Amino acid sequence: MSSASRFRDSRVARRVRAAAGLLITPLVPDDVLSTLNPLWSRSAPRARVVKVVRETPDTTTLVLRPGTSFAPHRPGQYLGIGLQVAGVWHWRTYSVTSRPGDPLLSVAVTAVPGGVLSGRLAHDTPVGTVVGLGPAAGEFTLPEPTPEKLLFVTAGSGITPVMGMLRALAPADLCGAVLVHCDRTPADVVFGPELRGLAARTGLRLVERHTAGQGRLTPDALADAVPDWAVRETWACGPAGFLDTLATHWERAGDPELLHVERFAPKRVGSAAGTGGRITFATSGLVADAEPDTPVLLAGEAAGALLPNGCRMGICHTCVGKLQAGAVRDLQSGEVIDAADQPGRPVRTCVSAPSGDITLDL
Amino acid sequence: MLRRDTRTTLEIVPGTGEEKVSAAAHLTAEQVEALGAELDAIREEVVASRGERDARYIHAVIRAQRGLEFGGRALLLFSKFPPAWIAGTAALSVAKILENMELGHNILHGQWDWMRDPKIHSTTWDWDHVDPAEFWKRSHNYEHHTFTNIRGKDRDLGYTVMRITPEEEWRPTHLLQPLTNVGLSLIFEYGIALYDIETDKIKSGEKSWAEAKPQIAATFRKIGKQAAKDYVLFPLLSGPSALSTLVANLTANTVRNVWSHAVIFCGHFPDGTETFEEERLEGETQGEWYIRQMLGSANLTGSKAMHLMTGNLSHQIEHHLFPDLPSNRYAEIAPRVRDICERYGLPYNAGPLPKQYAKVWRKILRLAFPGGHERYGAAKPTPRSRIGKAVRRVAPARLAA
Numbered sequence: 001m002s003s004a005s006r007f008r009d010s011r012v013a014r015r016v017r018a019a020a021g022l023l024i025t026p027l028v029p030d031d032v033l034s035t036l037n038p039l040w041s042r043s044a045p046r047a048r049v050v051k052v053v054r055e056t057p058d059t060t061t062l063v064l065r066p067g068t069s070f071a072p073h074r075p076g077q078y079l080g081i082g083l084q085v086a087g088v089w090h091w092r093t094y095s096v097t098s099r100p101g102d103p104l105l106s107v108a109v110t111a112v113p114g115g116v117l118s119g120r121l122a123h124d125t126p127v128g129t130v131v132g133l134g135p136a137a138g139e140f141t142l143p144e145p146t147p148e149k150l151l152f153v154t155a156g157s158g159i160t161p162v163m164g165m166l167r168a169l170a171p172a173d174l175c176g177a178v179l180v181h182c183d184r185t186p187a188d189v190v191f192g193p194e195l196r197g198l199a200a201r202t203g204l205r206l207v208e209r210h211t212a213g214q215g216r217l218t219p220d221a222l223a224d225a226v227p228d229w230a231v232r233e234t235w236a237c238g239p240a241g242f243l244d245t246l247a248t249h250w251e252r253a254g255d256p257e258l259l260h261v262e263r264f265a266p267k268r269v270g271s272a273a274g275t276g277g278r279i280t281f282a283t284s285g286l287v288a289d290a291e292p293d294t295p296v297l298l299a300g301e302a303a304g305a306l307l308p309n310g311c312r313m314g315i316c317h318t319c320v321g322k323l324q325a326g327a328v329r330d331l332q333s334g335e336v337i338d339a340a341d342q343p344g345r346p347v348r349t350c351v352s353a354p355s356g357d358i359t360l361d362l
Numbered sequence: 363m364l365r366r367d368t369r370t371t372l373e374i375v376p377g378t379g380e381e382k383v384s385a386a387a388h389l390t391a392e393q394v395e396a397l398g399a400e401l402d403a404i405r406e407e408v409v410a411s412r413g414e415r416d417a418r419y420i421h422a423v424i425r426a427q428r429g430l431e432f433g434g435r436a437l438l439l440f441s442k443f444p445p446a447w448i449a450g451t452a453a454l455s456v457a458k459i460l461e462n463m464e465l466g467h468n469i470l471h472g473q474w475d476w477m478r479d480p481k482i483h484s485t486t487w488d489w490d491h492v493d494p495a496e497f498w499k500r501s502h503n504y505e506h507h508t509f510t511n512i513r514g515k516d517r518d519l520g521y522t523v524m525r526i527t528p529e530e531e532w533r534p535t536h537l538l539q540p541l542t543n544v545g546l547s548l549i550f551e552y553g554i555a556l557y558d559i560e561t562d563k564i565k566s567g568e569k570s571w572a573e574a575k576p577q578i579a580a581t582f583r584k585i586g587k588q589a590a591k592d593y594v595l596f597p598l599l600s601g602p603s604a605l606s607t608l609v610a611n612l613t614a615n616t617v618r619n620v621w622s623h624a625v626i627f628c629g630h631f632p633d634g635t636e637t638f639e640e641e642r643l644e645g646e647t648q649g650e651w652y653i654r655q656m657l658g659s660a661n662l663t664g665s666k667a668m669h670l671m672t673g674n675l676s677h678q679i680e681h682h683l684f685p686d687l688p689s690n691r692y693a694e695i696a697p698r699v700r701d702i703c704e705r706y707g708l709p710y711n712a713g714p715l716p717k718q719y720a721k722v723w724r725k726i727l728r729l730a731f732p733g734g735h736e737r738y739g740a741a742k743p744t745p746r747s748r749i750g751k752a753v754r755r756v757a758p759a760r761l762a763a
Contacts, residue, residue: 022587022590022591022595023591023595023596023599024591025490025587025588025590025591026488026489026490026587027428027488031481032428032432034481035424035425035428043480043481044480044481084414084417084477084479086412086413086414087412087413087414087415087416087417087476087477088413088476088477088478089477089478089479090478283485284484284485286472286475286485301478304472304475304476304478305475305485306475306478306480306483306485306486
């Protein structure tokens with residue numbers, strides 16, 4: 001922590017803030033600071049883009065300088081990035097690729113076709129842009145101490161959380177580790193030159209599979225490339241189909257306990273049972289209508305509600321609200337949760353859609 | 363309203379022998395529906411086009427307001443010097459007016475919720491007003507905007523202390539209402555806070571003590587905070603200028619009270635604004651709701667600065683049609699709303715502040731005395747067969763003595 005941030009958290013500073021609060025009520029000091037400079041806000045942390053690195057045609061690294069002290073992340077975690085597009089704040093999560101403790105934060109953004117935010121961030125975010133910063137989160141991290149036999153299996157932009165891990169690992173830990181990475185061509189590999197350099201320097205074994213020529217990674221191909229895969233503690237990230245194949249393989253032929261996966265998009269079941277409905281947010285009194293497949297979170301945001309949110313794909317449980325009335329359908333499992341059976345049951349708004357009219361304590 | 367024409371019995375306005383006719387009585391149900399569709403289309407257009415320009419606007423107003431407030435307070439630290447007192451008091455008065463009207467009122471309406479900015483949102487915003495935001499939001503956003511000008515339902519009609527419609531039975535205490543109004547004007551924000559505690563409902567037992575107590579406590583805490591800031595801390599900080607700073611802050615709060623009282627009273631009480639019976643609510647269509655809002659509201663004409671200083675409540679008609687659209691858009695849609703009114707033969711009540719305020723005062727003075735139906739009596743829906751024969755009665759322009 002810098003001396004400035006130590007001062008900000010000191011008891012003297014708290015007293016100063018309390019006194020200032022009496023003078024500016026009903027505002028709080030943070031309101032005034034953020035009016036002077038959005039980067040000074042502590043309640044709504046912001047960061048300035050200081051460097052933009054085009055990794056591949058559709059993936060960009062944004063190097064950020066946080067405005068206030070920022071709780072360190074663990075390698076492999078993601079954090080929320082917010083941007084005001086046409087006046088509206090949009091938030092998505094991106095993997096942190098910088099090392100914990102670095103003064104600057106890096107995130108890798110891959111443009112998703114049709115995405116409101118990813119395209120803007122990847123292609124149209126000049127140096128100097130101020131973005132919102134959400135706390136780092138996620139369980140896709142390495143344990144302490146680092147396991148001896150490591151395997152990473154990644155595809156496409158799935159390399160980004162693993163890049164955060166590789167950069168943070170000591171050379172000794174990397175020696176003997178294996179990274180199997182799949183992408184269309186050598187030029188498409190995000191962080192390609194850096195990965196190849198890292199392999200040459202540290203003893204990390206890099207297996208690149210170029211699917212345009214070699215086809216998709218199969219369990220057999222994986223076993224050929226990494227004969228001892230089954231005894232390695234494995235971290236895998238990539239498209240849903242890729243991860244499903246790996247998960248099935250580990251369940252059949254390996255130890256599922258050893259496989260850790262990170263999904264970029266929520267896993268969803270078919271849209272059979274839902275009906276959609278009207279959502280009442282009890283705390284704010286706001287009301288929103290949702291289609292059968294629209295998560296409560298998205299419907300609420302579209303109606304202007306301010307709702308807690310994090311990963312937006314069912315992992316982090318930041319967005320949970322208690323179901324007071326009505327029923328929701330879990331879009332990942334298909335399970336229907338009815339307040340009549342389980343009053344006050346917490347539901348994840350980002351992956352739950354209403355089945356009829358509902359009330360949440362948000 | 364129109365669907366109910368056939369079962370509405372004609373009421374004779376006492377003292378005149380003539381019935382008044384609502385300014386919308388000539389519209390058929392189809393026309394009402396078409397009018398509603400036109401207004402819906404305006405709303406959808408604005409909602410679809412909200413964007414960067416609007417976000418820049420509200421941020422600019424917030425910055426300007428805070429600049430004026432802190433600048434004014436800084437000047438007042440030296441308020442012993444008359445130029446600093448005058449400039450500081452003026453800046454603080456303007457800042458306080460902007461804070462309550464263009465920012466507080468409109469943000470608490472949810473006009474800026476669409477930005478999803480946690481700092482500019484109806485659920486997180488608090489204002490420099492002794493009425494806590496949560497209570498005001500309920501009484502204003504819900505009760506007043508839903509039941510606008512429904513006699514017996516919209517407590518904003520006279521704020522329970524004044525007789526603002528002749529249908530309200532006259533009581534001798536109403537003789538005092540000109541004085542009440544002057545007093546209310548001077549302490550308007552306290553009046554609103556007291557009004558939201560609903561002492562009338564507590565007395566009648568409609569509201570329980572258990573419900574009222576925490577609300578009263580919260581209101582007193584809010585009053586305490588504002589008083590501490592304006593009447594203790596900033597005067598103390600001013601050292602030798604303490605007394606003049608206290609007077610300056612009291613002046614700024616009073617200027618805001620008088621100004622916001624005038625603007626708000628001009629929104630629903632000038633001549634020509636209609637009030638309605640509760641039965642109208644039953645099965646009211648969207649088109650009928652729009653018409654009630656238009657006939658029950660009145661605009662103020664003036665410059666851009668004037669509109670800003672009224673928090674765009676100078677576009678009361680547009681605000682009541684679309685309470686949650688961003689206030690900077692009201693001026694833009696006003697010509698279209700006026701055009702709709704002209705095409706459907708509806709009045710579009712607008713005038714400069716002095717003229718409208720004079721009308722409000724004339725009404726308050728007249729209704730301090732019994733009667734007043736001739737000039738101010740509410741209109742009754744007219745049966746179809748009578749349309750055409752009905753003529754709006756023009757009341758003689760005279761002040762009741």
